[in-house]
Amino acid sequence: MRAAVLHEQRKPLTVEDVELADPGEGEVLVRMAASGVCHSCLHAADGSWTYPNLPVVLGDEGAGVVEKLGPGVKGLSVGDHVILSWAPTCGRCRYCVTGRPVLCERRPPPGRMYDGTTRMRLNGQPVYHYGTVATFGSQTVVPQDCAIPIRKDMPLDKAALIGCSVTTGLCSVLNIAQVPAGASMAVFGTGGIGLNAIQGGEICGAYPVIAVDVNDAKLEYAKQMGATHLVNAANEDAVAAIKKITGAGVAYSFVAVGDARVAEQAFEALEPGGTCTVIGLPPTGSRISVPSSLLVGPMRVLRGSSYGGARTFADFPRLVDLYLNGKLKLDELITRRYDVSEANEAFRALAAGEVARGLIVF
Numbered sequence: 412m413r414a415a416v417l418h419e420q421r422k423p424l425t426v427e428d429v430e431l432a433d434p435g436e437g438e439v440l441v442r443m444a445a446s447g448v449c450h451s452c453l454h455a456a457d458g459s460w461t462y463p464n465l466p467v468v469l470g471d472e473g474a475g476v477v478e479k480l481g482p483g484v485k486g487l488s489v490g491d492h493v494i495l496s497w498a499p500t501c502g503r504c505r506y507c508v509t510g511r512p513v514l515c516e517r518r519p520p521p522g523r524m525y526d527g528t529t530r531m532r533l534n535g536q537p538v539y540h541y542g543t544v545a546t547f548g549s550q551t552v553v554p555q556d557c558a559i560p561i562r563k564d565m566p567l568d569k570a571a572l573i574g575c576s577v578t579t580g581l582c583s584v585l586n587i588a589q590v591p592a593g594a595s596m597a598v599f600g601t602g603g604i605g606l607n608a609i610q611g612g613e614i615c616g617a618y619p620v621i622a623v624d625v626n627d628a629k630l631e632y633a634k635q636m637g638a639t640h641l642v643n644a645a646n647e648d649a650v651a652a653i654k655k656i657t658g659a660g661v662a663y664s665f666v667a668v669g670d671a672r673v674a675e676q677a678f679e680a681l682e683p684g685g686t687c688t689v690i691g692l693p694p695t696g697s698r699i700s701v702p703s704s705l706l707v708g709p710m711r712v713l714r715g716s717s718y719g720g721a722r723t724f725a726d727f728p729r730l731v732d733l734y735l736n737g738k739l740k741l742d743e744l745i746t747r748r749y750d751v752s753e754a755n756e757a758f759r760a761l762a763a764g765e766v767a768r769g770l771i772v773f
């Protein structure tokens with residue numbers, strides 16, 4: 412199969428013919444239809460996150476069609492349309508059975524299947540999966556709990572985005588913060604995840620929904636996704652601007668950029684009793700520091716969100732239904748389409764803030 416391979420951090424990806432093994436016990440082979448280009452993959456490629464498992468096929472956001480079943484697979488058939496989840500869920504550990512599968516305790520080791528090996532090889536050497544999936548290839552093998560079946564009338568290119576950015580942004584608002592109608596909120600960072608946190612605000616009926624970024628082009632996307640107020644933090648103090656709009660600050664803030672200083676600002680922009688949800692992961696080794704006087708007496712909350720706390724088997728089909736019934740915007744997110752050979756250009760455009768989302772189409 413044809414895949415974009417990262418051999419070394421801070422070096423361009425190269426397109427290679429990668430050998431793909433048959434799916435093992437409890438695994439499925441998926442022919443990819445499309446893959447979103449996610450910031451987390453850019454962080455692994457550009458070296459801002461430590462990423463030891465190299466070479467790797469990146470890509471954590473994709474959808475396709477099940478082509479082969481490994482032994483013992485239940486609940487999936489050849490021909491099923493699936494969205495890939497980068498968060499394997501054993502379904503049996505204490506977190507899985509209490510509704511927090513994102514915290515599953517029995518995850519496979521990073522870059523590998525449950526049995527500790529990879530399904531990809533190049534010149535006889537193992538090639539790692541990005542997390543557990545690998546969507547920058549024309550085919551991939553994943554554990555069955557990472558292949559979430561969806562309705563066949565859902566276009567697979569749009570479905571791909573539900574695999575990471577849409578779910579992470581939207582479910583941070585719906586599942587983690589559980590923003591009630593009429594509550595105020597602000598989203599710091601209007602990339603792929605931030606835009607979806609903003610549309611989560613619109614779906615919840617939040618008001619105002621304030622978008623904060625330093626890039627006017629990205630703020631325009633935010634407006635399209637439902638932001639009611641735009642703050643360019645390059646031109647004005649974001650905390651002061653939010654307090655000017657709301658009076659005391661927002662009830663909910665979301666940090667959709669991997670920057671500790673921005674997380675501190677988002678915390679300071681809260682009204683007393685407010686909750687700041689940090690979604691973006693700052694560079695390895697960062698610390699977020701907040702004044703204790705703002706935390707304890709005024710009872711503010713600072714919390715993390717991984718994958719929006721997704722319960723993938725429930726949330727992916729729910730988001731598909733929302734899209735097919737006109738309640739979820741996905742078409743508006745796709746700014747450019749690429750061939751897998753253009754993965755480096757897709758990363759460049761993402762880093763430059765030129766796109767809401769780039770999509771690799773197979």
Ligand SMILES: [Zn+2]
Pocket residue numbers: 449450451452471472575576
């Ligand atoms: Zn991602």
Ligand SMILES: [Zn+2]
Pocket residue numbers: 500501502503504505506507512514515516517
């Ligand atoms: Zn589990």
